[in-house]
Amino acid sequence: MSTLLVDSVSTELSKKKILDTITFDIREGEVLALVGHNGAGKSTLIKTITGVLNKSFGRIVINGYDQDEDLLSYKQYFSYLPEEPLLLSELTVLQHFQLYGKSYQINETSLHERIDDYVTGFELTDKLNEYPESLSKGMRQKVQTICAFLPDTPLLIIDEPFMGLDVYAIAYFEELLKDKITEGTSVLITSHQLDRVKNIADRYVLLQEGKLVQSGSIDDFDTITRRTE
Amino acid sequence: MKPSTLWAYTFLSRQRFKKKMNIYQLTLRTVIDKTIAFYLSVFFGYLFMTMFVFGNVLSEYEEQFLWMQSQGERYFYLLIAVIPFRYIFLSFRHPGVMFSSSEYQLSLLPYSRQHIWFLSFLNKVIKKLLVMVFFGFGLFLLTPINGTLILNYFGMFFLIDLGMTIPQWFMFQRNIFIKMLFWFLFVTINSIAFFVQLDLFTMVTIIGVLIFINIWFYPRLFVGVDWGKVMTVCDYHLWNMAFVSRVSQVRIKPQRKYSLMKKLSYRKKPFRYTFRSIHHRIWQIAFIRNIEYIIQLVGVLVLMLAVLNYIPKTGFMFIGIAVALYVYAAGSTSFFINQFQADLVEVLPWDLMAYKQSFLKWYVIGSLPILMPMITYFTLHFTWWVPVQFILILLTGLYIYHVEINYSIAVLSKAEIVFVKARWVSFVFLCIVIGSSLYPMLACFFPLIFPFLTEQRSFSLL
Numbered sequence: 285m286s287t288l289l290v291d292s293v294s295t296e297l298s299k300k301k302i303l304d305t306i307t308f309d310i311r312e313g314e315v316l317a318l319v320g321h322n323g324a325g326k327s328t329l330i331k332t333i334t335g336v337l338n339k340s341f342g343r344i345v346i347n348g349y350d351q352d353e354d355l356l357s358y359k360q361y362f363s364y365l366p367e368e369p370l371l372l373s374e375l376t377v378l379q380h381f382q383l384y385g386k387s388y389q390i391n392e393t394s395l396h397e398r399i400d401d402y403v404t405g406f407e408l409t410d411k412l413n414e415y416p417e418s419l420s421k422g423m424r425q426k427v428q429t430i431c432a433f434l435p436d437t438p439l440l441i442i443d444e445p446f447m448g449l450d451v452y453a454i455a456y457f458e459e460l461l462k463d464k465i466t467e468g469t470s471v472l473i474t475s476h477q478l479d480r481v482k483n484i485a486d487r488y489v490l491l492q493e494g495k496l497v498q499s500g501s502i503d504d505f506d507t508i509t510r511r512t513e
Numbered sequence: 514m515k516p517s518t519l520w521a522y523t524f525l526s527r528q529r530f531k532k533k534m535n536i537y538q539l540t541l542r543t544v545i546d547k548t549i550a551f552y553l554s555v556f557f558g559y560l561f562m563t564m565f566v567f568g569n570v571l572s573e574y575e576e577q578f579l580w581m582q583s584q585g586e587r588y589f590y591l592l593i594a595v596i597p598f599r600y601i602f603l604s605f606r607h608p609g610v611m612f613s614s615s616e617y618q619l620s621l622l623p624y625s626r627q628h629i630w631f632l633s634f635l636n637k638v639i640k641k642l643l644v645m646v647f648f649g650f651g652l653f654l655l656t657p658i659n660g661t662l663i664l665n666y667f668g669m670f671f672l673i674d675l676g677m678t679i680p681q682w683f684m685f686q687r688n689i690f691i692k693m694l695f696w697f698l699f700v701t702i703n704s705i706a707f708f709v710q711l712d713l714f715t716m717v718t719i720i721g722v723l724i725f726i727n728i729w730f731y732p733r734l735f736v737g738v739d740w741g742k743v744m745t746v747c748d749y750h751l752w753n754m755a756f757v758s759r760v761s762q763v764r765i766k767p768q769r770k771y772s773l774m775k776k777l778s779y780r781k782k783p784f785r786y787t788f789r790s791i792h793h794r795i796w797q798i799a800f801i802r803n804i805e806y807i808i809q810l811v812g813v814l815v816l817m818l819a820v821l822n823y824i825p826k827t828g829f830m831f832i833g834i835a836v837a838l839y840v841y842a843a844g845s846t847s848f849f850i851n852q853f854q855a856d857l858v859e860v861l862p863w864d865l866m867a868y869k870q871s872f873l874k875w876y877v878i879g880s881l882p883i884l885m886p887m888i889t890y891f892t893l894h895f896t897w898w899v900p901v902q903f904i905l906i907l908l909t910g911l912y913i914y915h916v917e918i919n920y921s922i923a924v925l926s927k928a929e930i931v932f933v934k935a936r937w938v939s940f941v942f943l944c945i946v947i948g949s950s951l952y953p954m955l956a957c958f959f960p961l962i963f964p965f966l967t968e969q970r971s972f973s974l975l
Contacts, residue, residue, distance in 0.1 A: 299543070334860050335859075335860075336859055336860065351927075352927055353927075355925075355926050355927045356862070356863060356865065356926050356974065359861070359862040359863060360862045364860045366860070370856055370857040370859075370860065371857065372798065372856060372857055374780075374794075374798045374801075375794070375798075376781050376783075378783050379783065379784055379791075379794070380857075382783060382784045382786060382791060383791055383795070383857070383861070384861065385786070386786065386787075386788060386791050387861040387862050387863075387864070388861075388862060392786045395786075413781045415781075
């Protein structure tokens with residue numbers, strides 16, 4: 285069974301088709317890179333999978349749960365790391381972690397163990413009681429990254445993870461991601477840093493103007509051509 | 514030579530206006546083609562002609578207009594004292610002067626930020642003046658209301674708007690305590706005016722206070738301004754075009770809100786790790802963020818019920834109560850749904866039943882002001898039926914809450930559950946509430962609601 289199945293998915297915005305019958309799947313423990321130019325539809329696809337945008341056609345299934353048939357269970361089976369942190373300005377860093385923990389039904393002891401590990405790794409131990417506004421952009425990204433890594437979901441959806449992270453944070457991020465993958469987590473990742481993605485991914489899907497134009501093993505992936513070519 | 518700020522600002526405003534017009538045109542074209550436009554213009558033309566030119570619709574309402582005029586004359590000074598409160602509410606969500614990210618970008622070029630601000634202020638003043646002249650003139654031409662009264666009213670609206678712009682800007686930048694300070698200031702003025710009972714005193718005090726506040730804050734206009742907050746809020750108000758959003762089905766997300774209570778140190782403490790504790794904060798945040806919307810919704814219902822208190826026919830109050838029960842539940846439902854369509858909560862898993870449970874407390878808190886005019890009414894018109902009628906009203910309100918929230922849970926979770934029966938039951942109980950005004954014995958049917966209420970309380974998606 286695929287961890288994620290995207291079947292003939294189309295998404296429209298203002299009656300304009302942004303995604304056109306996209307089909308692919310991700311198996312357990314597999315990393316799929318979603319590549320393409322700016323405006324190719326990568327973020328739209330991710331937002332459609334996460335349910336932020338409504339699809340106009342097709343089917344999305346995570347771990348056997350269909351987005352249309354059992355949305356509440358479906359949402360339990362993925363964790364999302366967005367390109368721009370979605371933190372609430374009224375919650376402190378630790379309160380965000382607690383919100384994630386409770387939403388994904390992580391028990392309290394295990395949550396705190398994970399928080400301790402991750403905040404140490406990302407050097408945020410002294411920021412737990414701070415509000416997002418008092419953190420730098422990179423730190424906010426780290427907080428959002430920790431939030432996404434806290435639950436043990438079968439699927440991790442990551443949109444441009446390296447934005448704003450320093451080299452040490454990127455190294456720690458990659459280490460954590462590898463651990464997750466080893467444990468069987470499937471990953472859908474999008475990034476413009478193709479070299480980094482090539483080191484992580486098993487397969488790729490290339491989007492162009494909302495259409496899936498190419499897919500295959502990451503070893504066969506060369507690079508994306510210029511948008512105007 | 515120094516570049517002209519006026520030129521740069523008007524250029525920016527012109528381009529913005531063009532862009533907005535283009536968006537509106539594009540949107541209009543998607544819903545109205547030439548044929549529909551033709552029929553619509555014929556229809557509205559016909560409507561206008563029959564109402565205002567050939568018909569005597571307005572003259573039929575002459576008596577009402579004259580009543581409005583007498584009330585307007587009577588409460589003119591009271592309104593002067595009350596209107597500044599509106600700007601205190603507005604300062605929670607709008608700085609009063611439009612300073613979007615475009616104005617900010619302009620200020621990074623060799624143009625003075627202060628000059629741009631004053632141009633934006635001037636722009637607002639001119640627009641307000643034009644709008645008021647237009648409506649004032651329209652009222653003068655189409656109604657029998659005295660021209661001097663119209664001039665007095667619109668002049669008063671304009672002057673208070675002008676006088677409260679700088680205070681609103683100042684309050685927007687500051688925390689809730691400063692806003693409360695302003696609140697107390699105007700409450701004090703109102704209380705004194707109430708005891709003194711001198712119209713001239715009210716007017717002179719308000720004008721004097723406004724002049725003093727403006728002179729006091731003028732040199733501090735740009736001290737401690739959170740430009741990021743100002744820009745975010747202005748951008749949202751500028752581009753959140755309700756008609757376009759509805760037609761295009763693209764939702765402009767609410768601006769990032771800046772809670773006023775987060776500076777309180779106890780709010781930084783970690784949660785007790787329970788749904789109750791975490792959801793309580795989530796709803797509290799939503800409550801504060803939407804305070805203006807809530808005040809509007811509750812305020813309108815309170816006002817409606819308060820006015821109905823003065824109508825001698827009993828039935829009207831009960832119709833008002835039934836309307837209030839339904840409108841409040843429907844408004845709360847949209848508030849509930851909205852919580853799951855923005856920000857972080859949107860991408861998290863939802864335990865909607867736990868959210869529903871924690872929301873009830875906020876639903877009850879929000880409904881308390883609506884109960885006030887009801888309590889006043891029932892105290893003034895007390896009979897031995899009142900306790901039973903009141904129980905019926907409360908239970909009906911609770912039942913409608915459960916039905917509407919359960920419906921929204923079904924919508925959010927995309928579950929195909931039909932609520933026809935539950936909504937019919939709501940309707941029937943609302944009818945019983947109305948009917949109990951003429952036949953109070955009907956209120957004794959309130960126990961009938963319990964099985965339905967239990968059914969809705971134990972609602973599950975499974």
